[in-house]
Every structure is written in structure tokens, then in C-alpha cells.
């Protein structure tokens with residue numbers, strides 16, 4: 001069992017969260033097909049710190065930006081995908 005420290009809910013079991021995808025930059029809407037193919041289908045599968053999007057689907061239902069070490073599963077940082085100052 002691993003605890004993820006949600007910035008809104010506090011420490012919660014990992015089973016409450018769903019991995020969405022790596023936090024790679026999104027291509028421009030008018031980018032070519034190759035750029036979109038790479039974004040949608042290809043993964044870097046890097047070792048070490050990896051930026052990811054997670055969803056706290058059994059808690060606050062917020063999307064979180066998590067940096068996780070893929071070698072040790074250590075959670076390096078957890079932040080809201082949308083800063084508080086950007087909320088309506």
C-alpha cells in the first residue's frame with residue numbers, strides 16, 4: 001500500500017487514484033499528424049523522476065500533477081493541476 005498526499009484531502013490510499021498519462025506537453029491544435037501520433041501513442045518510458053497526471057477519483061475528483069520516481073515509486077511532489085488562484 002502506498003499513500004499519496006493529496007493537496008486537498010491529505011494522505012490517502014493509492015487505490016483511490018487513477019493514473020491518467022505522462023505529463024508531456026500537448027501539441028498545438030494545428031500540429032502535424034506525426035506530432036499528434038507521438039503524443040497519443042508513444043511513451044518515453046524513462047527511468048527516474050517522471051511527471052504524470054493522476055485523478056483522485058475516489059476523493060476530491062481533482063486532477064493532480066505528480067512527479068514519481070519510476071525506479072523506486074517514491075512520490076517526489078504532488079500538486080493540483082490547476083492552481084488555487086486559477087479557480088473561479
Ligand SMILES: [Zn+2]
Nearest residue numbers: 006009059060
Ligand atoms: Zn483529493
